[in-house]
Amino acid sequence: MSGLLNFSSNMFVVAFFLYCAAFILFAVAIMGRRWSNRDPESHRRKWGNIAFGVSSLGLVLELTYFFTRWAGGGHIPVSNMYEFMSFLSMMVMVAFTVVYLIYRKTILGLFAVPITIIIMAYAAVFPQEVQPLIPSLQSYWLKIHVTMAAAGESFFAIAFAAGFMYLLRTVNFSSTDKKDRRQQRWVEIVFFSIILVISFIITVFAFRAAGYESVFTQTKASGTAGQTTSVTQTVEYKLPPIVAPYQSKIESYQPFLGMTKPLFSAPSWMNGINAGRKFNTIIWTVISGIILYGILRLIARKPLGRAASPFLDGIDPDDLDEISYRAIAIGFPIFTLGALIFAMIWAQVAWGRFWGWDPKEVWALICWLFYSAYLHLRLSRGWQGRQSSWLSVLGFLVVMFTLVGVNLVIAGLHSYAGTN
Amino acid sequence: MMKEVIAFKNTKCECGHQNPVGTVLCEACGRPLEEQDRESNEVLEMRYDGMARRSQRANPNFIDRIWNFFSSVKIAVYMIILTLLGSMLGTIFPQENTFLNIDPSTYYKETYGTAGWIYYKLGLSHTYESWWFILLLVMIGASLVICSLDRVLPLYKALTKQRILKHKQFLTRQRVVYQGPVELESKEWVEQASVHIKKRGYRVHTLDNALLAEKYRFSRWGPYVIHIGLIIFLLAVLARGLPGLHMDQHVAFPEGEIKHIPNTSYYLKNEKFTVEYYSEQDLPKEFQGKNKVLPKLFKTQATLYECTANCNDPSKQPTLKAVDHHNIEVNDPMDYKGLKAYQFDYDLTPVLRSVKPSLVDKKTGKDYGTFQLKIKDPERNYKVGPYSLELKEKYNDFGLDENGQPVTKTPNPNAPAFLFLIKGPNLPAEGVHYFYFPKQIDKERFQQDAINAKMNGGSVPLELDVKGMGNVDLSMSTTYLNIRVDKAMPFVWVGAAIVMLGLILGFYWQHRRIWLRIDDGNLTLGAHTSKNWFGIRREIAAILRKMNLEVDEKSLDNGGNHS
DSSP, X not given: OOHHHHHHHHHHHHHHHHHHHHHHHHHHHHHGGGSSSSOHHHHHHHHHHHXXXXXXXXXXXXXXXXXXXXXXXSSOSOSSHHHHHHHHHHHHHHHHHHHHHHHOOHHHHHHHHHHHHHHHHHHTTSOOOOXXXXXXXXXXXXXXXXXXXXXHHHHHHHHXXXXXXXXXXXXXXXXOOHHHHHHHHHHHHHHHHHHHHHHHHHHHHHHHHTTOOEEEEEEEEESSSSOOEEEXXXXXXXSOOSEEOTTEEEEEOOOBTTBOSOSEEOOTTOOSTTHHHHHHHHHHHHHHHHHHHHHHHHHHSSOHHHHHGGGGTTOOHHHHHHHHHHHHHHHHHHHIIIIIIHHHHHHHHHHSOSOOOOHHHHHHHHHHHHHHHHHHHHHHHOOOTHHHHHXXXXXXXXXXXXXXXXXXXXXXXXXXXXXX | OHHHHHHHHHTBOTTSOBOOTTOSBOTTTOOBOSHHXXXXXXXXXXXXXXXXXXXXXXXXXXXXXXXXXXXXXXXXXXXXXXXXXHHHHTTSSOOGGGOSSOOHHHHHHHHHHHHHHHHHHTTGGGGGGSHHHHHHHHHHHHHHHHHXXXXXXXXXXXXXXXXXXXXXXHHHTSSXXXXXXXXXXXXXXXXXXXXXXXXXXXXXXXXXXXXXXXXXXXXXXXXXXXXHHHHHHHHHHHHTXXXXXXXXXXXXXXXXXXXXXXXXXXXXXXXXXXXXXXXXXXXXXXXXXXXXXXXXXXXXXXXXXXXXXXXXXXXXXXXXEEXXXXXXXXXXXXXXXXXXXXXXXXXXXXXXXXXXXXXXXXXXXXXXXXXXXXXXXXXXXXXXXTEEEEEXXXXXXXXXXXXXXXXXXXXXXXXXXXXXXXXXXXXXXXXXXXXXXXXXXXXXXXXXXXXXXXXXTSOOSEEEEOOSGGGEEEEOOEEEEEEEEETTHHHHHHHHHHHHHHHHHHHHXXXXXXXXXXXXXXXXXXXXXXXXXXXXXXXXXXXXXXXXXXXXXXXXXXXXXXX
């Protein structure tokens, strides 16, 4: 790796820690309002400004990471999962900065900055080498299409943050009424989903730091009657195998907590070599997610939604609703241009068809249809506040599935190298 | 008749204006028309400025009912959601068109088991071509047209004939309201205020004690512009299904050969195909030494010819004229008058084009001479020295059927074989049959000598032999190009551009209006915006501050819908 690329990776790490610091400072700005001998409003303003300053510095460093990697790698760093996710995290910060400058709501930082932190950490799960571009990616549309799409999506991330804040602010967490209970449960589910992502990242990094590895081989016979050829594939597990690939042999198994062989094999319909490994990762994520959630519940001694809602005391819910809507209104045209129109132009140039119902294309369309439905419901049917906040939360889930889920589960033409 | 009379009676406002049936707010003064509505203090429903729409006609007939159905936003949202869910279903398993050569009736069952079989049986393996999906798109198209017409006309009417002086209730029931005493004389206050409002880009109309300020009205047309763009887009997409507007085929072009592009008057020659891979040092460390190959470039140097004469006469050679030359790469197709050629695939297996075998006497080794044998279109008769060779049979892909008879398995020249009848000195009068396999590997595999001996009841004294690679003409590679014509594309792009224009108009500007009137030294101000209430409150607070009225931005909020 050249010196420039090394410098670039360092900038990435420093930016990451600055965002973490900014998150803590935003928390101080919000929570410290009730500390003794101070005026809550001036405390919030002072610490909010410091926090915003730190997060902006982080953004400057992440931009430095981006442009130095561009210079060092010779092409715009949005061509694999690591690069795309870090770019997305950067755009979320840009979107946050834009919305923050419009509305000046300190509390927004407390919810938007963690999104960036999580996406950045998630990016670091993937291989970080600069890879040369395959012919289909050698186009200036790569720059335009991917960056614009990510910019639009990052505004949806801000809408998600504001929408979720609205819910935390307005759901009645002390009520035992059936309707309120349902709202509380869903808020808790959103928290749990976020925790799942965090625990996935933590688990991967913990075992990576420990240098864990087990290897399996799978031999598959293929071909028609008479002539059969068998192909043997190897798969490396970086997490202790609870589940082995379908019909596989253990090549090497590093014992973990007294476990010396997998507990069971993947079912027959998960017959791909990597399906078992992915299933294993999901099991680990769920286990560690439940543990992490349990720990947080023990600390908070109440559901996380109820524990988080006091942070939002004194915040005008209408403002949150408006921020969420405004973020979508800003992001929607950008998303349309970047993720659909530019995508169509590039597809026309590269593959000869502007639309081919590739899973990624379809999911971009699904996102677009979802937010169109949101806008119609809001503008013409008066869906506001709670309903539209839930939609903005759900919408971001759809966006994340489009960006991550499609690559991991469905793949197709847009599969990045190194997404395994 | 009776009904109409009642309707007329109900829609006449106290200001004397006669409103059409279905009007919510008087078209002139903005006073609510419904009795109950007048007693309420709720924020007014300002959609389309309370104008009547066609879809609100009193006694709908059949056509009205269809109109009403498609003009409903609720129905439109349902259709959007259904399309969304349908699209999701289509991504569960790969669609049929992802594969070039499969039999879907067995493929899905074999690859994905029972779930795949059900998927195929439900027709989801071609979701996006299925009738219900297309129908949904067509219905969305209809909804786009009717929704827009139903709303844009009344909205246009409302916005082009606005009155300056509005009913007081119209103002106090806006979402942004301010009421309070003013010190100056009413006309003077209005005049001073209009200066400050104008500074913020508003067009201001005043009438004695009343004022109407408005800006960015064009933003209101945004949604309708989007819809027009979408309609053009959808029509263009549907038009691609019409014959003649769309062509899509994959054609193989062996290197160095001029080949006709089916169903066109064009021929294309693949001058040279190049594939390059990244070298080891270009790859990241992780990939090095792992035999991982990453392609860098696929390039076909192509020349396009147009046929000018003898195009449809198989007995004559067509006259070709070179019209275009292009290095076709991925992301850089050839484009000649709407005919496009995209790099799609390649095959590096060498293909035999012609050989120059010598006719040799097996015993003496005497060489009687050579002749050129073209693999694809061989001539029928050859003369070599004193011998004559007549081509009796040609097999592109030689094989033996279950009865031991020679057959050609595929039309591809994988294992070409030629059956000659040779006549000449020292041969029987009727000649000998001679099988010739130009490829050494086939010659051994099919035991050429044994076949020939068996056919003639003894060894043949002659032999065809290619002496050296100089007598072999190979096409080193084949490029596969995707040949396309898409005449509807310009309309697709125009539609997309209009959508984008509408999005920008509608989302990045907001139509803002401020009404105010002063009655007996008391100011009543109401304001409305299509979006961004936060912004208009801030603006009005700033304007009022200029007029020495200190107000909290938030206190201007009168509640109600934040659309």
